[in-house]
Amino acid sequence: MQPVHVIGGGLAGSEAAWQIARRGIPVVLHEMRPVRGTAAHKTEDLAELVCSNSFRSDDADHNAVGLLHDELRRSGSLIMSCADDHQVPAGGALAVDRDGFAAAVSAALAAHPLITIEREEITALPPEDWDSVIIATGPLTSPALSEAVLQATGEDALAFFDAIAPIIHFDSIDFDTAWFQSRYDKVGPGGTGKDYINCPMDKAQYDAFIDALIEGPKADFKEWETNTPYFDGCLPIEVMAERGRETLRHGPMKPMGLTNAHKPDEKPYAVVQLRQDNALGTLYNMVGFQTKLKHGAQLEIFRMIPGLEDAVFARLGGLHRNTFLNSPKLLDGTLRLKARPALRFAGQITGCEGYVESASIGCLTGLFAASERLGRTLPPPPPTSAMGALLGHITGGHILRDEPGPGSFQPMNVNFGLFPPIETPKADAEGRRYKGKEKSKAKKAALTRRGRADFADWMTAHVPPATAE
Numbered sequence: 001m002q003p004v005h006v007i008g009g010g011l012a013g014s015e016a017a018w019q020i021a022r023r024g025i026p027v028v029l030h031e032m033r034p035v036r037g038t039a040a041h042k043t044e045d046l047a048e049l050v051c052s053n054s055f056r057s058d059d060a061d062h063n064a065v066g067l068l069h070d071e072l073r074r075s076g077s078l079i080m081s082c083a084d085d086h087q088v089p090a091g092g093a094l095a096v097d098r099d100g101f102a103a104a105v106s107a108a109l110a111a112h113p114l115i116t117i118e119r120e121e122i123t124a125l126p127p128e129d130w131d132s133v134i135i136a137t138g139p140l141t142s143p144a145l146s147e148a149v150l151q152a153t154g155e156d157a158l159a160f161f162d163a164i165a166p167i168i169h170f171d172s173i174d175f176d177t178a179w180f181q182s183r184y185d186k187v188g189p190g191g192t193g194k195d196y197i198n199c200p201m202d203k204a205q206y207d208a209f210i211d212a213l214i215e216g217p218k219a220d221f222k223e224w225e226t227n228t229p230y231f232d233g234c235l236p237i238e239v240m241a242e243r244g245r246e247t248l249r250h251g252p253m254k255p256m257g258l259t260n261a262h263k264p265d266e267k268p269y270a271v272v273q274l275r276q277d278n279a280l281g282t283l284y285n286m287v288g289f290q291t292k293l294k295h296g297a298q299l300e301i302f303r304m305i306p307g308l309e310d311a312v313f314a315r316l317g318g319l320h321r322n323t324f325l326n327s328p329k330l331l332d333g334t335l336r337l338k339a340r341p342a343l344r345f346a347g348q349i350t351g352c353e354g355y356v357e358s359a360s361i362g363c364l365t366g367l368f369a370a371s372e373r374l375g376r377t378l379p380p381p382p383p384t385s386a387m388g389a390l391l392g393h394i395t396g397g398h399i400l401r402d403e404p405g406p407g408s409f410q411p412m413n414v415n416f417g418l419f420p421p422i423e424t425p426k427a428d429a430e431g432r433r434y435k436g437k438e439k440s441k442a443k444k445a446a447l448t449r450r451g452r453a454d455f456a457d458w459m460t461a462h463v464p465p466a467t468a469e
């Protein structure tokens with residue numbers, strides 16, 4: 001049997017290689033370290049964790065990443081079994097001894113009889129006779145391969161600043177203050193005239209907000225980020241605020257063409273706009289609010305915005321170098337490059353974010369490639385599961401727009417906003433009505449219950465069993 005080639009032995013590539021080999025299919029895993037390093041990796045271990053040692057919450061009942069842990073464990077994941085074996089105390093989170101963890105992943109892959117590890121940088125697109133390839137080279141993909149992928153995809157950007165604006169859960173916005181309206185009520189192609197959520201500010205609120213932005217603590221640029229070009233359309237809001245107190249009011253916070261639906265006679269001094277971020281309509285992003293403010297400061301400052309006092313953030317803003325594809329446009333539902341289906345992509349390069357998310361997309365890509373080699377068709381996991389919801393974000397759930405800079409698709413951690421909505425249970429099994437925070441806990445429990453059941457059905461019905469461990 002011809003091998004599947006996996007390029008990049010990080011979180012995604014290691015998991016993909018494992019899932020393929022345990023189904024009796026040979027794998028060649030190409031990892032460039034230590035021949036060539038990256039700006040963040042320090043060792044030659046496979047699945048090295050470049051920063052924090054946390055896999056985040058391990059609560060599979062109330063947390064979306066906890067549900068991913070559960071689905072990975074059910075899939076026989078190498079990343080999760082090594083994480084479990086090298087766990088360190090971290091409250092409700094799953095944190096690991098990073099050296100023990102990466103050494104265990106490296107040893108398991110090296111010991112598998114069907115896996116060959118080649119230490120080499122792949123600098124060009126793979127030759128045509130590699131008929132099944134997974135590219136899992138991560139956010140720090142080497143420049144030569146980035147260039148080759150750019151040429152294959154025909155896109156004009158692949159490696160750039162990942163300028164991200166915060167994303168907010170729709171149901172945490174206060175509509176006694178905010179209202180729906182497009183600027184000048186423009187319907188546009190495909191709009192309704194009420195496509196944006198607007199949050200008004202008077203002069204005193206605007207002044208206090210600008211002061212907070214200018215004074216707020218900012219994250220420093222890492223040294224490897226300094227050579228990456230800025231997109232002018234993606235300047236951080238605090239940089240704009242520093243350029244002049246009125247800059248934001250004439251930029252992303254301009255009040256023109258908007259009438260406060262609650263106080264039609266009061267002209268807002270400035271307006272913050274939010275735009276639908278996913279097809280489900282459960283998430284909204286803050287338009288033009290990319291920022292390098294520290295996360296704690298973002299929570300404090302953005303909750304000063306009228307209507308967002310209780311906002312729950314699905315993702316906070318940030319700027320760092322990242323390499324990722326415009327996946328909703330370029331990849332099909334099983335992560336194949338539409339223009340060259342022998343190539344699949346996995347991990348952060350597909351537009352997910354985080355260790356666990358990258359391992360999960362690695363797991364899925366491995367399962368898709370293995371099924372194909374075995375002559376089977378594996379449908380994507382159900383959108384109600386955590387892996388299905390994440391895959392949906394990457395390959396279809398996001399609304400694509402033509403905008404300056406890298407485009408509107410941005411990497412994301414898994415979160416409940418990516419899941420199809422569910423009716424919130426009103427009372428517990430004894431008929432006692434949920435109050436306050438109990439309601440949101442009950443909703444999360446209902447989402448994870450549904451996801452677990454659907455994922456288990458999908459595994460049983462479609463995923464080829466492991467035969468070679």
Ligand SMILES: Cc1cc2nc3c(=O)[nH]c(=O)nc-3n(C[C@H](O)[C@H](O)[C@H](O)COP(=O)(O)OP(=O)(O)OC[C@H]3O[C@@H](n4cnc5c(N)ncnc54)[C@H](O)[C@@H]3O)c2cc1C
Nearest residue numbers: 008010011012032051052122137138142347348354355358
């Ligand atoms: C500086 C930084 C800090 C981060 N901190 C966190 C954090 O704290 N928590 C978190 O959850 N996520 C964090 N992330 C995101 C994290 O990188 C990803 O979540 C995860 O490591 C991505 O997994 P991956 O498998 O896609 O890529 P990686 O784990 O980066 O693996 C990619 C592998 O491909 C190899 N490679 C690259 N190019 C080539 C080539 N041409 N040929 C052969 N091999 C190649 C690399 O050496 C690497 O081993 C951080 C990312 C960066 C850049």
